[in-house]
Amino acid sequence: MGIIFHESTKTFHLFNDTISYIMMVLENGHLGQLYCGKTIRDREDFSHLLEVYSRVMSPSIYDDRHFSLENIKQEYPVYGSSDFRHPAIEVLQENGSYISDFVYQSHQIMKGKPVLKGLPATYVEEDAEADTLIVTLKDELTGVVLELSYTIFAESGVIARNARVVNEGEKTVFLNRVMSLSLDLPDCDYDWIQLSGAWARERNPITRKLTKGVQAVESMRGHSSAQQNPFMMLKRPSTDEFKGEAMGFSFVYSGNFQIQAEVDAYEVTRVLVGIHPEHFCWKLEQGCSFQSPEAVMVYSDQGLNGVSQTFHKLYRHRLARGIWRDQARPILINNWEATYFDFTEEKLLKIASKAKECGVELFVLDDGWFGKRTHERAGLGDWVVNPDRLACGIDGLSEKIEALGLKFGLWFEPEMVNKDSDLYREHPDWILSVPGRHASQGRFQYVLDFSRKEVVDRIYEMMSKILRESRLSYIKWDMNRSITECFSNGYPADQQGEIFHRYILGVYDLYERLTSEFPHVLFESCASGGARFDPGMLYYAPQAWTSDDTDAVERVKIQYGTSMCYPISSIGSHVSITPNHQLNRNTPLHTRANVAYFGTFGYELDLNQLTEEELEEVKEQIQFMKKYRDIIQDGTFYRLQSPFDCSDAAWMVVSHDQKTAIIGWYRTLNRVNESYTRIYPKGLNPEFCYKNSITGVSAYGDELMYAGMSTSDSSSGADMPEIKELMGEDYASRVYVLSAE
Ligand code: DGJ
Numbered sequence: 001m002g003i004i005f006h007e008s009t010k011t012f013h014l015f016n017d018t019i020s021y022i023m024m025v026l027e028n029g030h031l032g033q034l035y036c037g038k039t040i041r042d043r044e045d046f047s048h049l050l051e052v053y054s055r056v057m058s059p060s061i062y063d064d065r066h067f068s069l070e071n072i073k074q075e076y077p078v079y080g081s082s083d084f085r086h087p088a089i090e091v092l093q094e095n096g097s098y099i100s101d102f103v104y105q106s107h108q109i110m111k112g113k114p115v116l117k118g119l120p121a122t123y124v125e126e127d128a129e130a131d132t133l134i135v136t137l138k139d140e141l142t143g144v145v146l147e148l149s150y151t152i153f154a155e156s157g158v159i160a161r162n163a164r165v166v167n168e169g170e171k172t173v174f175l176n177r178v179m180s181l182s183l184d185l186p187d188c189d190y191d192w193i194q195l196s197g198a199w200a201r202e203r204n205p206i207t208r209k210l211t212k213g214v215q216a217v218e219s220m221r222g223h224s225s226a227q228q229n230p231f232m233m234l235k236r237p238s239t240d241e242f243k244g245e246a247m248g249f250s251f252v253y254s255g256n257f258q259i260q261a262e263v264d265a266y267e268v269t270r271v272l273v274g275i276h277p278e279h280f281c282w283k284l285e286q287g288c289s290f291q292s293p294e295a296v297m298v299y300s301d302q303g304l305n306g307v308s309q310t311f312h313k314l315y316r317h318r319l320a321r322g323i324w325r326d327q328a329r330p331i332l333i334n335n336w337e338a339t340y341f342d343f344t345e346e347k348l349l350k351i352a353s354k355a356k357e358c359g360v361e362l363f364v365l366d367d368g369w370f371g372k373r374t375h376e377r378a379g380l381g382d383w384v385v386n387p388d389r390l391a392c393g394i395d396g397l398s399e400k401i402e403a404l405g406l407k408f409g410l411w412f413e414p415e416m417v418n419k420d421s422d423l424y425r426e427h428p429d430w431i432l433s434v435p436g437r438h439a440s441q442g443r444f445q446y447v448l449d450f451s452r453k454e455v456v457d458r459i460y461e462m463m464s465k466i467l468r469e470s471r472l473s474y475i476k477w478d479m480n481r482s483i484t485e486c487f488s489n490g491y492p493a494d495q496q497g498e499i500f501h502r503y504i505l506g507v508y509d510l511y512e513r514l515t516s517e518f519p520h521v522l523f524e525s526c527a528s529g530g531a532r533f534d535p536g537m538l539y540y541a542p543q544a545w546t547s548d549d550t551d552a553v554e555r556v557k558i559q560y561g562t563s564m565c566y567p568i569s570s571i572g573s574h575v576s577i578t579p580n581h582q583l584n585r586n587t588p589l590h591t592r593a594n595v596a597y598f599g600t601f602g603y604e605l606d607l608n609q610l611t612e613e614e615l616e617e618v619k620e621q622i623q624f625m626k627k628y629r630d631i632i633q634d635g636t637f638y639r640l641q642s643p644f645d646c647s648d649a650a651w652m653v654v655s656h657d658q659k660t661a662i663i664g665w666y667r668t669l670n671r672v673n674e675s676y677t678r679i680y681p682k683g684l685n686p687e688f689c690y691k692n693s694i695t696g697v698s699a700y701g702d703e704l705m706y707a708g709m710s711t712s713d714s715s716s717g718a719d720m721p722e723i724k725e726l727m728g729e730d731y732a733s734r735v736y737v738l739s740a741e
Pocket of ligand 1: 336366367411478480526527528529545547548
């Protein structure tokens with residue numbers, strides 16, 4: 001790995017064994033993009049890759065027509081001085097002009113990776129893990145300075161970027177957009193993959209051909225959203241899950257975002273990743289700076305799985321932090337679907353005792369324990385226990401739960417307030433809303449103005465008091481509505497364009513304070529399920545409630561899509577009761593567990609409602625998860641067969657020593673007189689002989705990977721009544737463990 005600067009050609013080459021990223025200072029002082037892809041050998045001069053040709057009708061910078069920004073691949077383009085594509089930055093100046101001209105000044109190459117203050121970002125533990133280049137450019141007329149930061153990680157095809165803007169001029173400017181990443185690719189022969197959805201069906205992958213014009217995913221909801229995830233992948237048309245070139249773009253941010261690809265007339269593709277420019281306007285006074293969040297780009301020639309595995313490793317080990325980062329996640333039981341708001345201490349303790357009997361490790365008390373919160377219309381904002389429900393308080397309940405031998409976890413929704421709450425009655429101006437206008441509600445609640453420090457301080461006080469006084473090992477941090485009427489009473493008119501971003505900074509600030517003061521607490525983020533499942537959250541909370549949809553069949557799709565970017569250790573997944581509360585569907589208990597294993601694993605039901613036989617099954621499931629969770633949560637994950645392509649889906653994880661592989665196989669509807677079916681496991685050691693836990697058949701890794709592993713069951717005529725797993729049924733599933741003998 002290294003970063004080379006060729007003085008004679010003013011060329012930067014960032015490279016490791018997987019990727020080369022090359023750019024140069026152009027004739028006009030801007031930064032040009034030369035190459036981004038598989039590693040190529042270094043040379044002094046790559047300028048021929050720039051393709052600076054003159055085209056009729058293109059305005060040019062100089063008077064000989066040879067240099068038009070419209071036709072040049074750039075690193076951090078501006079609009080309006082011969083480039084008409086969407087820019088990376090727009091600086092509005094006192095005279096109303098938004099034209100700027102960022103010219104190279106200097107650069108710095110350093111070991112390691114600087115910290116982004118106040119923002120989530122990937123990090124290194126040793127300087128040798130990454131190198132960073134910071135290129136400084138300046139717009140002479142305004143004195144606005146731009147620092148573009150590029151970090152290349154040693155081990156994989158990762159480049160992390162951010163931009164910092166400093167006003168060294170004399171006049172205030174307004175930043176209308178500051179994207180975190182801009183990349184011009186020389187062609188558009190790509191398929192675009194995005195993760196889209198809605199409540200209860202988050203992150204379904206959608207693939208389409210990249211085409212001329214602009215295509216984008218974005219959120220303007222104030223949070224990253226269930227509708228679109230801040231992630232996008234470009235793959236070559238021939239690339240599949242296992243081979244071929246692909247590039248993933250991920251934004252380490254939890255608020256409004258935009259990820260866009262613009263294909264121009266000559267099929268050059270410009271990728272932009274950053275804070276959504278709509279409703280964003282940052283006032284930058286003399287001497288002040290603005291720091292963009294981080295965008296991460298991953299390149300792989302090992303197909304989509306190659307990109308995903310790179311993200312998994314990076315985000316699990318160098319984005320998530322704290323003592324929980326590397327630990328197996330506790331198997332939890334959450335009371336939400338078991339009781340909703342209808343609980344008493346006695347009921348909770350009964351659920352907890354049965355859970356303990358089955359081997360569960362952590363009991364989580366969900367919504368409804370505080371203020372007047374016996375229903376959705378009251379209590380949010382009053383983070384003090386409701387003594388009518390829990391006479392012995394959270395401290396008392398947590399002691400009782402711990403006495404049962406379980407850890408105790410608690411639900412909060414720190415960013416919200418109900419009008420029926422003491423907090424709102426005391427501070428009605430603390431919600432985001434426009435004076436004189438109606439304030440829209442969502443689930444009968446309002447969004448607290450986290451752009452104001454005093455608001456964050458107050459919530460911090462209430463939460464930290466409970467954390468100090470009780471035995472809390474876990475917090476589920478929920479967020480159940482999007483932001484409307486985004487306006488803060490704490491800021492003047494010319495700073496209202498900052499509020500969406502300042503709100504998220506306030507959320508990060510509260511997370512930072514709580515996670516550093518209570519490092520032993522495991523945080524799980526949540527937003528009506530997976531409406532804020534993004535890398536920004538993972539920096540503070542190493543796991544996230546993936547979806548409110550706990551139906552096994554739907555969860556295969558949701559978890560399959562989520563795995564495109566996010567590590568298995570981050571995927572909150574529970575076994576719930578049937579008929580399922582979201583879909584009214586009945587799936588077998590083992591199928592619900594077989595899906596939930598590929599995540600953090602837990603239960604979301606009252607185990608007292610199960611039969612003795614089912615309870616025995618639950619005990620076995622928990623034993624299974626305890627035995628294999630290290631491998632599942634930290635192994636190498638492969639998507640094998642997509643639930644979106646056919647009714648059979650499969651995925652697997654392989655341990656680092658390749659001695660154990662765990663395959664999850666799922667079928668929606670049973671079939672009759674079916675063809676033979678098989679899957680092709682990946683990542684095995686060809687030399688190892690693996691025993692199949694279901695069929696008992698032993699086979700070498702090469703045979704399994706190349707000849708395939710049969711998944712045929714009774715629906716294909718496999719007549720093995722002694723193997724109950726091979727009896728076909730609707731919503732069938734199997735977990736095969738392949739163990740090297
Ligand atoms: C939405 C979450 O996704 C659920 O799991 C649950 O915590 C409810 N909120 C509680 O209000």
